[in-house]
Amino acid sequence: MASDGPANQGPESPRVDGDASTGRDVFRNETFGNEGFWTDAVRLPAGMVAAGVTPMQVLALGVQIDLDAIDAATQTMLMEQLRADPSGRTSALLNDPKTTVALVNANAVIGMPIKDSNRDGRMDAGKGDKVGASCALCHTVTDGAAFTHPAGGSIGRRRDGLANHKLDMGAIFAVAANSRALYPVLQLSLTANKGKTLGRAPTGLTETSTEADVDAYLSNKQFYPVGSFDDTFDGNGDTMHNTPLFRQDLAAPYGSEGMIVKLDNFSNLVYTSLFDQTMLTTKGGRALLHTLGGAAGDEIADDYVKILKATNVKGYPYVKASKHPKPGSEDAFLGVRVDNTKLLDLNAYLVSLAAPQGAQVDAGKAARGRETFSSAGCTGCHNVDQSRRVPSFVLPMARIFPGDAPVTLAPRMPPLNPVLNTADSTFDDKMAVVNASVRGEVRGNAMPLLLDLERKPVFLHDDSVNSLDDLLDSKRGATAPHPFYLAGRQRSDVIEFLKGLDTDGR
Template identity: 40%
Template structure:
């Protein structure tokens, strides 16, 4: 948080895109079928049987956009920005994007294999097709960039490159009406690393798609910054509030986007926020993170996994949503198309949450969308319609079922849940020490009086559901109430006041709870002052990450190093999540006792870390 603060954009033409792609694809793509593709990418026939909920959910997970391609292309102008910036496949991998090899046309797959052979023979990657921006557009056109869904000018999803319906003269060109939308899999899928592994050109990979895992090191901020019009995402950026005397909330000393600045300067500030660093070398919008709360606060949180969703609840790091379908609906109707906030119900939602600050967000958002030619001049404020395809609910603003009065297709929400409920977490990593894993499990399960860490007091065994309530913030960050600043009294609405701590070692820890928290659904129900709180995560697939806590604020060079740091008493009693092995006394002194591992506890921490890295739902 910046504590000091608390006292039409023309399209650049991408000349020659169609010609370049046509030249490339004529040599690469050898599919010439003209059959019609079904909505799930398969070839449609009159006898096509009804699909199961899990099968439908798999399609929803990877390809359903509910119309957000119009937001990402017509408002954010993301494909125009990517094309104009000349983003190459190497750049895309460096951004953490992943490529599904099973979606490629035979010709493009052959071209990719040829490039890899060249590299193995000593050719620099920059001298292969992997350094050609037109190849990036070809990968998008074939639906091979996981989570990036291409549509033609008629609004129909394009067939995958591997589908018989894909033709060798197909190109992706936003200048003639092609669009891209975003699906769940952008953030919640990766690959098996079978073709191009992680680390070849950054955190992205090429291989067979693996669903449910975190797209680790995905640089959402940099991707959004590459759009021609990042101001179209204004409610999720860090703002300087006129209503609060230019106050701004976020990591580091970023001054916030100011309404008094020109559109050009606001756009530059948006890009600075999305890609810039704090004085400590941390990103304002951290890698592997996504901001799903339209509060104008810099509070992106770590992307969660989306496997075994039957074991995880409530949803959102703040636990604001009891049901997964409701959380997914919020993502589709608001986070992936914030223009819904400019409807009557959307404005009411912002006002319900933040009063005059919410009104300011809506007013400023409408202003920048008009200035960047997203909203036509002739459209009156009461006639603004969102891009998302959804039904009106008639529910009161803030209802978890439809916070902005919109609900996407219920059958698809249920199918998506059916699919992610049954997805297993990845298998335990090879090479773990079984003796250390066994000892670590003992430490995890045993109470402190018996020499353990008593992690089980809050967390569960890997095949058990987490407790479905939030843990009050004062338990997770002990200095929280020591210096608490109330920005807006919401007691008349029965929800937590908008309040910000200025205390302790990491006062930024509460950023994602300042406006939207579980009090919107009556949790936690403990004594006043214990609200808000954070939902407990599934402790699965931890070996795939190296940053921990909801904000990724504790980490290391590897998963083992990051977990060891998280559990090390050296972080102190006033740090976030101050639960260690060995434990600390209330005054910060190391507690002595018959700790497993003996010595200073490092052996026990190593074992506990080994166990945490081993956790899986697979047999």
């Protein structure tokens, strides 16, 4: 009998939502002070100016530009230049580094909000104002109304919540004048691990690695694929492909490893660690690193302090957050929490963002694909109806990756499982240190949204599969990650069904 989804959908996590209209500003512009990290520690704006980065070069890295934030006169001039040359190659504006600075000052570079740090009422990064990072950097694209670069960057009106699959985060970081300040989220070689390294690169970085060494790692697409971001401060090179942030009421638990149950707690961890990694040198940050990695976690914190001193980084940490009564809990992994009202407002906005319409597909093929999706066992993990929340269980690694044969790299105190790794696979690297055992769950994968799949260029969180056709092809083998296969017309039909999925019941 065909099934519409797993019989046990898992527990639904309660969520409190604030004001969605205020949440939009949080999503687009809120930094909670992290502009200090990106401007004074990583020195991304300084690196861009020193390199003479043009808007065309920014767009080539997948960065999105908000047309509505550009003043009317500049818009008119830009459109005239693009009408004369739609490729943008001869556009004076798009090939002038001064335009990049002007776009930053206009808050037109999406996800890089500028703040009036010197409080003179004007936005000017050249006169002391600082540039931070917001959720929109990875989770907004534009409609390309004015221009779309072949590499994926575009100029147009914001489409919040969509994953930016073309964002070259590694190359963006490499432009910074002090990429060494990103040490906790690089692939490292630690003394506590006897110099061994885990990740895509054959060797790891150390506290003595030069800026050139770090930039070479970040710029290497084999080590840091386009469309991905290393979001775990564990010293592993475990970049994860960018995910959407629309309809987050359907998406719990959060993180591909399912470590966090509540949406606002997920956002708080992002703001208090990833958007300002110097927070990891605080008492709460060190406690979390020690819990996750023991001596290796302690070493990361100690080495990071040395790097910050060597590169003359001062005044950290930068993010403004309050002490929390339950340090180390999911509510405050680092013992602090940013403005809770704004976190709840962000909840409301992320819930309100509609999922895109499914692709236009052959109705007959999609209908057959729907039947196959149910009868072939796909509904053991996934729902047919994408207007339902995804099943909230974490799928054990042995189920999602039969070839998982991990060795123990380090013991850990329960409920955390030991640090485990399967050699010659990038799929389990993300779950080696940071995984759902933090909350007593299994090491494995949380269920993804099966939405906006037509735009998705790669599959599985580690970018290891290049298409839906490859994902469902038995040539990948019985022990590969996600080894659930279909042949011939059945595979073609299911792909048609998946590409047409949306939350309107199609």
